[in-house]
Amino acid sequence: MEIIEQAAMELFAHKGYSNTSIAQIASAAGVSKGLLYNYYTGKDDLLKAIINKAMGSADHFFNEDFLSQMSAAETISIIVNGSLELYKANPAYWKLLTSLMFQEEVLKELQPMIAQKSQMSYGLMIPIFEKLGYPDPKSQALLFGAAMDGIFLYSFSVQEENHFEHMMNYIIETFSKPYHNE
Amino acid sequence: MEIIEQAAMELFAHKGYSNTSIAQIASAAGVSKGLLYNYYTGKDDLLKAIINKAMGSADHFFNEDFLSQMSAAETISIIVNGSLELYKANPAYWKLLTSLMFQEEVLKELQPMIAQKSQMSYGLMIPIFEKLGYPDPKSQALLFGAAMDGIFLYSFSVQEENHFEHMMNYIIETFSKPYHNE
DNA sequence: GTCTATACATTGATAGAC
DNA sequence: GTCTATCAATGTATAGAC
Structure with a gap:
């Protein structure tokens, strides 16, 4: 089994x-x-x-109540590193999940569940970027999610672990900065 | 035919x-x-x-010599909008290309060509982010590419055109800003 | 619980008529 | 150039013995 x-x-x-x-x-x-x-x-x-x-493993990984007590930078660090751990615990699963996004016919029932995975961090991130002073926190949250997914997408084809972790740290650093214009 | x-x-x-x-x-x-x-x-x-x-359509779209005369912000705008146009001209093709990244066995010959597509903008972007004062322009170029790919990934599952173009503009705005610390 | 044998549909591909 | 007929191979799935 x-x-x-x-x-x-x-x-x-x-x-x-x-x-x-x-x-x-x-x-x-x-x-x-x-x-x-x-x-x-x-x-x-x-x-x-x-x-x-x-599916269950990811759900209880990011506890909303727990994260709400953290600072913006801490939350971002926890989510990025948590995603990284989650991925490393079972890379094949995440690759499979992503690949299913391209199979429109195969299992329409799973589609919403898969889409939800992407948006998992979306709702959590909006208040974070509000705190950091971003004028458009929704777009910033989407950008954050897109960057994360993009990095994971790379990892599926390129097999450089080093490079992968470096980018995760770079994302933490970049997105933890408060908003600044000019 | x-x-x-x-x-x-x-x-x-x-x-x-x-x-x-x-x-x-x-x-x-x-x-x-x-x-x-x-x-x-x-x-x-x-x-x-x-x-x-x-494949040919993308190659002569981004002319390196032409772009080298542009400012950093102009180059980013051209690349993002160019990618968007390229995508909108044939969405099915780009979706297919991305989906092939998950088929390790099917056509190993195409794999390098597909990988190159992702890195198309990578080499072009590094000097741009150098100009903008980023201390780690390579990572910033990768982040830029990841964000772009992530947005395209969304567009494959979610079908909101509006939302898609909005994010492209948001990316232009975000990545055109010169580096700033604190 | 586990395997072998088999049924039946569909697959990629070929040959040959028009 | 285009189609029909057909092939062998492979696919999913079932039945029944052990």
């Missing part, structure tokens, strides 16, 4: 969901094809199980 | 490359399956043709 989902996630992340067959998953997990259908009704059900299981 | 590539690109972008069959492409293009193999040796060859044809 656990071994199957792990194998499937790895394959989905590397080869893409549609491009991965049941036979490949079974082979990688070291079980027979038939056994898969004892646990899941089909390939889509297996995908759903993977997503659902991993 | 043109109609086939157009239909294929649309399907690839919306359903994903692996999830699109030759039959679906032929049907969408209004031709028979067999005809496809008269123009292309296979599905991968069709993909290659699509990518190659569209």
Whole structure:
């Protein structure tokens, strides 16, 4: 069960969901094809199980009440480093999640859940940038989210860990600065 | 020929490359399956043709010599607005290109070409941020690229054009500011 | 619980008629 | 140039033995 989902996630992340067959998953997990259908009704059900299981981990990671007591700079640092930890704990999962954004047909049910992930930090960040004096905190929050997603996008293709962590620190530094004009 | 590539690109972008069959492409293009193999040796060859044809448009869009005469703010504005125009001229193509980043196996030959696309602006931007006084212009250029890619990533899932253009202007405004500490 | 065997649809691709 | 017919291979999924 656990071994199957792990194998499937790895394959989905590397080869893409549609491009991965049941036979490949079974082979990688070291079980027979038939056994898969004892646990899941089909390939889509297996995908759903993977997503659902991993979804919980992110939710309780960023506690809104906890963050509200922090300073702006601290909050940004916690969110960036938290995202980094979350990613490093299971890179394949996040890659899979992002790749699904390009599969309009496959599982419309998951789409809202995936979109929510991106907006997870959005609501949290607006008051932060208000505090920092930004005249358009919503746009600044979106810019922050876009920068984060962009860095993660790089990490999927380029495999330089160093470079990755450096950019995370650069983001913390950049976005923690209070607004300043001229 | 043109109609086939157009239909294929649309399907690839919306359903994903692996999830699109030759039959679906032929049907969408209004031709028979067999005809496809008269123009292309296979599905991968069709993909290659699509990518190659569209690649040229981006290359001569950003002329390095031309940009070197511009001010920092002007260059940023040109690159952002140019990217926006390029995207709006053929959104499906850019979505397809990005989605291929998640297909490690499919067409390793295209991988470097796709990666280059992301770095297109990277080399151009470093001297810009030097001019603007940034102590780490490389990181700032990467942040700029990440922010751009992140915004495009949003546009693939959310379909709000307005919101999209607003963020592009916000990026121009934000990144055109000279470096300032405290 | 797990595997083998098999059914059935769809896939990419080819051959040959028009 | 274009289509129909057809191929072998692979896909998902099921049934039944152990």
